[in-house]
Amino acid sequence: MSEITRRSFVTKSAQAATTLAAATSVLTARRTGAAESPNEKVVLGLIGAGGRGRMVIKNMANLDNVEIKYVCDVEDARGKGAVAELEQIQGSAPTLTDEMRDVLDDKDVHGVIIATPEHWHALASVWACQAGKDVYVEKNISASIWEGRKIVEAARKYKRIVQAGTQTRSAPYMFAARDYIRDGGLGDVLYVKVFGMYSFVYGGYPRKAVPDSDPPAGLDWDRWLGPVPDRPYNKQLHRQWYGYWRFSGGNGSDAIHTLDAARMVIGDPPHPKSVQCVGGRWKHEDDDGVMPDVQIVTYEFDRMAMSLDCTGFTEKYMFKTPMSMRQADQFPFWPRSTSRVEIYGTKRMMYLGRVGGGWQVLEGGPQDLSAGFGExxxxxxxxxxxxxHAENFVDCIRTRKTPNADVEQGHLSSSLEHLATLSYRLGNAKLVLDGETETFLNNDEATQQLKLPYRDNYRMPDEV
Known part of the structure; x- marks a missing residue:
């Protein structure tokens, strides 16, 4: 073969390969719901139009070349409010529906944002994966460990991008903290303390039972319940679902932010070997609430211990880092921060903020104690x-890269809350976990409670 012929052959072969790859890419994109090119418009739907859902979807609507095509909510007023806000941003009104399948069955939709109450997160995520949609699902991603594993299985089986709504994982300061610890800046990390000490979510509201009643006009109560066993409408449950078992993963569904931040910077360890709680509903012991207002949880990992301190009575002297501080070059006064992480290494210790707040590393000997803080x-x-975090999700729809808060890490972090809940509800029992099978080695009752009760037509399948 002559040199000219060889060149011609190579050129034509490369052109053919490029054409075939491009055609295959388009076919794959159309089959999976992925965007066909990095510049293609990404079409999204919102499922669950409460306060958090609106915040997330507006961040995505403000991104270039993104269209919000649907708003889905079983409460008419919430859905209409979200539609009006999105119309102001994108110049056209999304379609309002109260039927999730309208969104999932539309082949133009690339992804969905699931911001329903927590008891819907897992089933909606699995349905979306089965429909070929990428998923952004709010925390906790599940209401039980078993449910969480089903989302992971669905994401892998259907090759979907599934991003957990643990937005701290998209913060540049978190990557820097992880690198600092990985490079030995703290020495060997042997103990991590995680805090959640504010009354809004951690069992701190006094609760007096209110009578059941008819649901308000514009609310489809049956579909709001979804997978949860049928029960009459209750106004308090409807608006404060995070304070009720089966509707919430526990710890006010909020400690996952600090737990997940801690896991990320120390290298994302697998499940702990054991968990045990101390605590109860002590301040509000005479009311009708069920969540503990004191819950101290200990987790045992390989060569490391982690604790989670949740309280619902310390609001007079413990404070959540204000948004103004998280949007400025300021650090909180760490000892009175309700939502901090303390990471103890053999050389130094680190204070870390969740969802903003940054981090500081301290060292110093006893002579520094009079200064009150150290160097x-x-x-x-x-x-x-x-x-x-919103931008990362949309980018991953286009590129098929693993998102910053991949579903596997969302599952492992959510499971820390579920483990704490199981221990508490079983009398503060110590539970020894088999991380491979996600069952318990020492407590059959705990294993039986991993799978929650479901209603017909809303059952999580064993095989997703």
């Missing part, structure tokens, strides 16, 4: 990362 040897400010 700060390294630090980085942190911003509220909602917008970067």
């Amino acid at each position: 700060v040897v390294e630090q980085q400010h942190g911003r509220f990362p909602d917008e970067p």
Whole structure:
């Protein structure tokens, strides 16, 4: 073969390969619901139009070349409110529906944002994966460990992007903290303390039972319940579902932010070997609430211990880092921060903020104690990362890269809350976990409670 012929052959072969790859890429994109090119418009639907859902979807609507085509909610007023807000942003009104299948069956939709109450997260995510949609699902991603594993299985089986709504994982300061710890800045990390000490979610509201009643006009109560066993409408449950078992993963469904931040920066360990709680509903012991207002949880990992301190009575002297501080170059006064992480290494310790707040590393001997804080040897400010997290999800729809808060990590972090709930509800029992099978080695009752009760037509399948 002559040199000219060889060149011609190579060129034509490369052109043919490029054409075939492009055609295959388009066919694959159409089959899976992925965007066909990095510049293609990404079409999304919102499922669950409450306050958090609106915040997330507006961040995505503000991104270039993104269209919000649907708003789905079983409460008419919430859906209409979200449609009006999105019309102001994108110049056209999304279609309003109260039927999730309208969104999932539309082949033009690439992905969905699931921001329903927590008891719907897992089933809606699995249905979306089965329909070929990518998924952004709010935390906790599930209401039980078994449910969480089903989302992971569905994401892998149907090759879907599934991003957990743990937005701290998209914050630049978190990557820097992880690198600092990985490179040995703290020495060997042997103990991590995670805090959730504010009354809004951690069992801190006094609860007096209110009578059941008819649901308000414009609310489809049956579909609001979804997979949860049927029960009459209750106004308090409807608006404060996070305070009720089966509707919430426990710990007010909020400690996952700090638990997940801790897991990320220390290298994302697998399930702990054991868990045990101490606590109860002690401040509000005479009311009708069920969530503990004191819950101290200990987790045992390989060569490391982690604790989670949740309280519902400390609001007079413990404070959540204000948004103004999380949007500025400021650090909280860490000892009175309700939502911090303390990471203890053999060389130094780190204070870390969740969803903004940054981090600081301290060292110093006993002579520094009179100063009250010690020497700060390294630090980085942190911003509220909602917008970067939304951008990461949309980017991954286009590129098929693994998202910052991949479903596997969302499942492992959510499971820490579920483990704490199981221990508490079984009398603060110590539970020894088989991380491979996600069952318990020492407590059959705990294993039996991993799978929640479901209603017909809303059952999570064993095989997704």
